[in-house]
Amino acid sequence: MKQNPDYAGPILEIEDLSISFFTRLREIPAVMDFSVTVQPGEAVGLVGESGCGKSTVALGVMQDLGVNGRVVGGTIKFKGRDLAEMSPSELRDIRGNEIAMIYQEPMASLNPAMKVGKQLMEVPMLHDDVSEKEAYDMALQTVTDVKLPDPARILESYPHQLSGGQQQRIVIAMALMSKPALLILDEPTTALDVTVEAGIVQLVKELGTKYGTSMLFISHNLGLVLETCDRICVMYSGEAVEDGRIADVFDKMRHPYTQALFRSIPLPGADKTARPLVAIRGNFPLPHERPPGCNFGPRCDYFEAGRCDARPIPMEDVEPGHHSRCLRWDEIDWAAPPEATETPPPNPPGDPVLKVSNLKKYYQVAANALFGGGEERVVKANETLDFEARESETLAIVGESGCGKSTLAKMLMGLETATDGTIVMGNEEIQSKPIEERGPGQVSQIQMVFQNPFDTLNPSMTVGRQIIRALEVFDYGANDAERRERMLQLLDLVKLPREFAGRMPRQLSGGQKQRVGIARAFAGDAKIVVADEPVSALDVSVQAAVTDLLMEIQREQKTTLLFISHDLSIVRYLADRVMVMYLGHVVELGTTDEVFAPPYHPYTEALLSAVPIADTKVAKKHIVLDGDIPSAMNPPPGCPFQTRCRWKSEVPGGLCEKEVPPMRTFGAHQIKCHLSDEQLARMEPVIQIAAE
């Protein structure tokens, strides 16, 4: 049963909240002096880097801090009542009923052994005591509301039978079943692909309006918050540093951290030579090693010794409804452009070092692994790839999960051999040469930087040892001393202190680990480096630094960078040429400017529209793709994109469903589409920057 249904005040009031975790060594303050208010029907975004305490706030609201966590100060009031004073049974009544939470990983929130319908029906049956029939009707209604196709069938399926996007919709439906007053979304789309994310974000916005639910939206992505929220609260190292209405914070920021954050993300207009990103220097402080005074002090450009580090900084009013935790907010010239840094011009692209033509990779999947036999199925992971990469050029490979970019990387590295076609590196064909048959020289020519910094280094080997191992395998140097010297030089190259050679990976932050991964890839003077989403798992402030580092090394060593990513903002910032992949096909290929301007391939158009951009001046066309990416095991006939394409009706004769479109060339720009030249020419730009 809902509590005081006539309550009209703020839904959630958090005042001076402090939360600490108690470990065997010390108390670790996770959240300090945090205040936020959520009004009915309002969406508040909570933004910050990992470890800043934003999820701890959410857990505090749910009163679910585990055995080690304690609220050590302040109050959390839900509809005017202090949650800390409620009994466990009252809290149980509120959780899932009045406050619902949506987590990052949808599969972790669903019971894999229970049908989706049953799990949804549990909510009202538990909290509102309704009959099974009523509960089923409600479930059906909510599943329709979250725009899942064929709701009755979905209710009868198990979670693993649904795709990631569908699962997350079910989680949202479950949260909405009890018509909660407050919905907490903890990075609800981080595990999803961009085009799927766009669909979920739109859904959340619509449902917020329809049900009048208040929302606390936790994210690290400023663009996403801009699209979904009314107000924003920026957190840094356990404290709220700035809060206010979206427009105030985005356009008239009054805290150095917020400013630095915006300068470190690639917005349209950023350019790697003219207007490079500005990384925030230094590292995020560990919770027990926070500096005195302002937490951001040591990394701040406006730091004033003796004042900023004297005593804790209070939250100050900038204007009504806009607060900043900065002593100097009215002294700083916020309009001043960032200090220009000297960036040497990029090397002009040289000769082609890598030529891929007509490359195909098919996997045979046997139905029965134990005894063989059975029906064999073919997975077409890559279809007729044709491209080349030049010396000191950055070629971005863009696509969502399942588009075949990892298979391409595996073939380049020699972990898989091609089914058909050729890969020419230098002057040699390597498409059917597995890595065991490649010599150390050839292996060291093409190396890889991996996505997950927490996984890229062996946790039980020192950093130095791992780099030296790469040198040993690449036959570098005559003895240990030479290799050691080279290892220290590599640490210099990636701007890590030489002492790090003796550290274990767990003592390093995510960005530092990624730097070691880069050093390892460049150990044998690689000519080609395949970077598989090298920054997507890093915090925004670190992303800029790692991106800059990659480009700097590229300039010095004239490396060819194959930059695999789904993040079009960063691709636009650093790539020279872009290749867009969908279901194993290259659908568009051209220079960055060509790809980001019309004519687009319909998929590129949708992809561009899906990427959230953290800039209030940008006007974006909203194109939300229906459905999910088809399985590569069972691709649609004809054009791979036809199942989700919004232009399909413009092509006469159902050609899209019958034939794979030809590669159309406009100079160097290639588009794989059936649309006529006039139709392509009619396309409007997706992103427009409003005139200032």
Add this chain to the structure above:
Amino acid sequence: MEPLTWTGGLGDVLDPLFLVSIIALLVSAALSIVVSVATPAQRIVVNPDGTIAAAEGLPGLTAKAQRWSLYAVIGIALAYVVGGAVLSWQGAGILGGMSRQLVPVWISLVALFAVSVATKRSTGLYGKLFDSTVGMIGFALVMFWVFTALYTGAFGLIATHDPLTQVSGMKNEVPGSPFSDEGYPFYLLGGDNLARDVFSRVVSGSVIVVMIAPLATLFAFMVGIVLGLPAGYYGGKLDTILSFLANLILAFPVILLFYLLVTPEIRQTGLPSYMGVALFLAPIAFAAVLIWSRYRTQPSRAYTLLAIVLIPLVWLYLSVINDPSTPIDFLGGIDLFDIAGGVLTVFVSVVFVNSPTVFRIVRGLTLDIKTRDYVAAAQTRGETPWYIMLWEILPNARGPLIVDFCLRIGYTTILLGTLGFFGLGLPPESPDWGSTINDGRRLLSIYPHPAIVPAVALLSLVLGLNLLADGLREESLRD
């Protein structure tokens, strides 16, 4: 001389106190369970200095009572031990006598714990063990038996009599009986039905158990790792075949297998020796691949290291498998040692039945770890599969493996006891705990002590190993 009582003169003072504090502990424990059910969950109060404390009140009171009575029990138990070590014969009784015999063990334990606790922040997982009470108790029990075995086996310190000598007149004497002959004046824990000293047999038995159990477990791990890594890493047909074989062994009744292996007819065919030949190859293969995969880029260094490690290993291996009494006898003069009758068989059987389980654990861990990026990184720089398995995957699987190792030593100890109890493998007069329990079983209703003492010893060691494994698992998950 008068027979000893259990606690002697010291007991007149301490026994009533001990009884009272035990009762207090039980009552307060029961009370606090009742109270915790009856009253709502206690609120934890955070002090300004950052510490947390449970609020006072009825739950706080019972918890306090429980804590203090526990301290009393521990204190009095310590008083028995310390008192026994310093007081005269009649002053401290049997417990005192044993405590005095075990003085080197006490000193070693105290020294070990003092050093370990002082350095616990810098010794990784081992140091973390000393944050867990359960883990510390387990570790203490295990180290008690390790030290006892060490001082008995290597220095001949702790045993009071020869474990095999029979002395007329001491047959089935009760604990504390005075000794009629020269030497140590008492049979502290009485005599068995062949008039041998039970205390000395138990501590001598510990030598056998502490030597064979960890070593056999280690070999089982070697075999399991050498087979489990490729099964998990390569998958496919190899995995299918190896897993099937492992299941086959696991499905075979263990006792029946033992009976078969130790039957004289089977032993004469040399089957256990041949199995030994195969199983003992695993550590050599392990060491060779470990070194070669690591140093393959520097052949000269690899060859030197391989020579240094492999020559002694191979010699040891040949000496172990070579035994004039079995069909495998070719070494002649350079045979270093022969393993006492039956020990090899016991060893082989224990390794044989334990390795499939280890195989499955290693295979599962490998399946998980091989999807990590650092494995992909190793593949893309052209590392050999064995380097990836042994240097990239295995070190990162060590946590669960260490925990399982501790548990498995416990199982092996019980297995050894079982084998001894059935009279399999070891010679009948051997003082190992299983055989001793079997000997004492016949007169159990009249003279229980010859069987109970080794049973308690077995229990305490296995309990210690299990607690140690629990502590390790718990602490490795905490941060």
